Amino acid sequence: MLKKMSLGDKFFTVFNYFVLVVIACLMVYPLLYVLSASFSNPERIVLGDIWLFPQEFRLDSYITVFQNEDVLIGYRNTIIYTVLGTAINLLFSIMIAYPLSRKDFYGRGVITAFIMFTMFFSGGMIPTFLLIRDLGMLDTIWAIVLPGAVSVYNVIIMRTFFQNIPEELREAAEIDGCSNITFLIRIVLPLSMPIIAVMTLFYGVGHWNAYFDALIYLNDEDKYPLQLFLRQMLIQEDMSGMGSAGSEVLAEHLMQIEGLKYAVVVVASLPMLILYPFLQKYFVKGVMIGSLKG
Known part of the structure; x- marks a missing residue:
């Protein structure tokens, strides 16, 4: 391919590949470093001996993590929150985005303006907390999955994707006696798998990494997500060595904490790293198609 290019095009192509390789290395190396450090002797981490591969391979940090029963409870809760929350997100996003994509939907411009208004202005944390309390959702699963049921940004992307579906398909379906709901379920949604996969990834990652709402709205530790349990574990491990009498014991404890963090x-x-490769093939296509028209 390079033989058919001019000298300037060759230089530009080589330069692009070089920049992309550098960026890929900058993004992949931290992941490899964290993975290697988690399997290494904590003392080698503190000494800065970890560069790419584990040093003095150990599983002590992982044993400490999984010996904590709260981690399994946190995994269970986080999986429930992620699956249920993502399902609610997709349902509401589709219910909002599809009507707004229809040119025959009266008042869609006004409704879109009201929805986008919430992107820039909100009540804030305290009014939101009072609302959740008054609705009786404190210390329940609904306090985690319902307040963020719709992302306006994702709705706009989804609406734009739906707008790219040919209008002739709907007209042909109407001639065959297809209702709006049937058209959505049997034609629109199967054609929209790329954007649905992207939204699943966006919403799923958001729910998996969420901890702040649980920190505010949940009091029962049996309902805590994984992120809160891991935060507590690090704090407890960090504080448990503060009262150690000997400096050597304290130093060893701090090194163990260093490995535990990774x-x-x-x-x-x-x-989430395991899930991403299965959705990656839809990712670029869904985002690019969803951004073609405003």
Whole structure:
């Protein structure tokens, strides 16, 4: 391919590849470093001996993490919050985005303006907390999955994707006696799998990494998500050594905490890293098509 290019095009192509390789290395290396550090001797981490591969391979940090029963409870709760929350997000986003994409939907411009208004102005944390309390959702699963049921940004992307579906399909379906709901379920949604996969990834990652809402709205530890349990584990491990009598014991404890931090990062991130490759093929297509028209 390079043989058919001019000298300037060749230089531009090589330069692009070089920049992309550098950016890829900058993004991949921190992940490899965290993974290697989590399997290494904490003393080698503190000494800065970890560069790419684990040093003095150990599983102590992971054993400490999974010996804590709260981690399994947190995994269970986070999976429930992520699956249920993502399903609610997709349902409401589709219910809003599809009507707004229809040219025959009266008042869609006004409704879109009202929806976009919420992107720039909100009541704030305290009014939101009071609302959740008055609705009786404190310390329940609904306090985690309902307040963020709709992302306006994602709705706009989804609406734009729906607008790219040919109008002739709807006209042909109407001639065959297809109702609006049937057209949405049997024609629009199967054609929209790329954007649905992208929204699943966006919403799923958001729910998996969420901790702030749980920190505010939940009091029962049996309902805590994984992120809160891991935060508590690090704090408790960090504080448990503060009263140690000997400086050597304290130094050893701090080194163990250093290894534990990296193991916690891997444990919390691994499910999403596993999920991403299965949705990656839809990712670019869904976002690009969803951004073609405003």
